[in-house]
Amino acid sequence: MSVYYKERPTSLKESIDSILAQTVLPAQFVIVCDGELTPALYEILDMAEAAHSGLFTRVQLAKQSGLGNALNEGMKHCRYEYIARMDSDDISCPDRMETELFLLKEKNADLVSGAVAEFETDSATIGKIRKLPQTQEEILRFARRRNPFNHPCVMYKKSMVLKAGGYQPFEGFEDYYLWLRMLKSGATGYNTERILLYMRTDGMYKRRGGIKYAGRILRFRNLMLKKGYCSLKDYLISVTLHVGVSLLPDGVRRLIYDSMLRKK
Numbered sequence: 001m002s003v004y005y006k007e008r009p010t011s012l013k014e015s016i017d018s019i020l021a022q023t024v025l026p027a028q029f030v031i032v033c034d035g036e037l038t039p040a041l042y043e044i045l046d047m048a049e050a051a052h053s054g055l056f057t058r059v060q061l062a063k064q065s066g067l068g069n070a071l072n073e074g075m076k077h078c079r080y081e082y083i084a085r086m087d088s089d090d091i092s093c094p095d096r097m098e099t100e101l102f103l104l105k106e107k108n109a110d111l112v113s114g115a116v117a118e119f120e121t122d123s124a125t126i127g128k129i130r131k132l133p134q135t136q137e138e139i140l141r142f143a144r145r146r147n148p149f150n151h152p153c154v155m156y157k158k159s160m161v162l163k164a165g166g167y168q169p170f171e172g173f174e175d176y177y178l179w180l181r182m183l184k185s186g187a188t189g190y191n192t193e194r195i196l197l198y199m200r201t202d203g204m205y206k207r208r209g210g211i212k213y214a215g216r217i218l219r220f221r222n223l224m225l226k227k228g229y230c231s232l233k234d235y236l237i238s239v240t241l242h243v244g245v246s247l248l249p250d251g252v253r254r255l256i257y258d259s260m261l262r263k264k
Contacts, residue, residue, distance in 0.1 A: 002070035003041065003088040004034040011089035011200065012044050014123075018091045020052065024098040026084065030057045032074040035064030068167035068174035075158060075166065084155045090116075091123050091198040092153065100155035103190055110187040111156035111179075113149040114196035123198040130199075132191040139189045143180060144234040149189065151175035153197035160187045172213065173220045180229045214246045 003012060019029065029052075031045060049056045057077050061070060075083065082104065084097060096114075103112045117126040132148060133139050139148045154175075164181040167174045183189065218239065225235045 001030070001086045001088055002032040002034050002067055002074065003037065004064055005037050005041070007037075007041060007088050009038075009040040009044050012041060013048075014091055015086065015088050016044070016048050018094075019086060019097075020048075021094055022092065022097045023095050024101060026055070026097065028057060028079055029055050030059065030074045030077050032059045032061065032070045034061055034066070034070040066169075066171070066174075068169060071174075072166045075161065078158055081158050082155060083158050083161070085151060085153070087152045087199075089200045090152050091200075093196050093198070096153060096196040097155075099192065099194060099196060100153075103192060104155065104157070107190040108188065109190040110160040111149065111154055111182065112190045112192070113151075113154040114192040114194050116150045116153055116197045116199040117195050118199050118201045120200070120202050126198065127201070129195065131193055134191050134193065136188050136190070139191065140183060143183060144230040145238040147176040147179070148183075149175070149179050149191065150197070150199075152199050156182075160185075170216075170220060170223075172216050177220070177223075180224070180227075184229070210246065214243045217242050217246060 001015070016029075019026065033045075037045075045056075045058060049058070059074055059077055061073060065073075071085070082101065084100065086092065099114070100112050103109060113132070115129055115131045117123075117129050119126050130150060132150060133142045142148045160182055161178065164178060164185050164187070167178055168181075170177050179189075221230075221235055221239045221242070224230045225232065230238070
């Protein structure tokens with residue numbers, strides 16, 4: 001888990017508590033402080049560490065460096081092969097860890113994720129659900145145009161992530177780029193249709209719009225085409241749709257996500 005100064009203390013606490021309430025508890029909980037945090041956030045971390053001696057490993061970065069770099073730094077401190085990703089404002093379902101550990105072994109997979117249920121402020125009131133293709137063949141096909149794993153609830157093998165070069169700089173697409181490289185290097189994936197996580201979407205649709213975001217999309221899609229991660233047809237379709245949606249007004253963009261890219 002990576003956390004930075006803008007996170008709400010209440011959201012961080014909910015997120016940590018959801019991991020501590022798992023049916024299968026983690027053997028280690030690595031939290032990366034991406035730059036200096038607020039006193040309220042440090043207080044949440046202090047209380048969690050005091051209540052669970054020996055479980056937490058806190059990694060303090062001197063300055064904020066972005067999610068990808070923070071996760072790379074955190075991975076250096078992970079003592080185990082299986083790593084579960086977690087955002088500092090989301091809520092994991094109680095059986096998430098148990099389910100993903102089972103799937104990694106049952107499916108002989110290197111990375112797995114599941115469906116996420118989106119919510120704004122109250123996880124009891126969920127909106128849309130993002131489900132993804134399940135099998136390796138479906139994932140490989142889907143990855144040519146869209147992100148094939150739900151990063152907030154992914155669990156992967158540390159060795160396979162490192163083999164692919166870890167997270168590399170590409171703002172907004174660090175996870176997608178990692179999946180493409182892992183799949184190309186021979187990694188096997190699987191997505192369950194079960195909801196494993198409640199994802200906070202407050203402000204998400206606004207962040208996925210505007211000229212700057214459209215530019216990042218175009219640069220990433222150009223990279224995909226250049227490196228052979230997609231065909232020219234895939235490139236033209238994904239660029240047209242993704243860039244087009246990013247330039248629409250926020251309300252219209254949200255409507256498209258809700259009606260076409262998510263399920264009830």
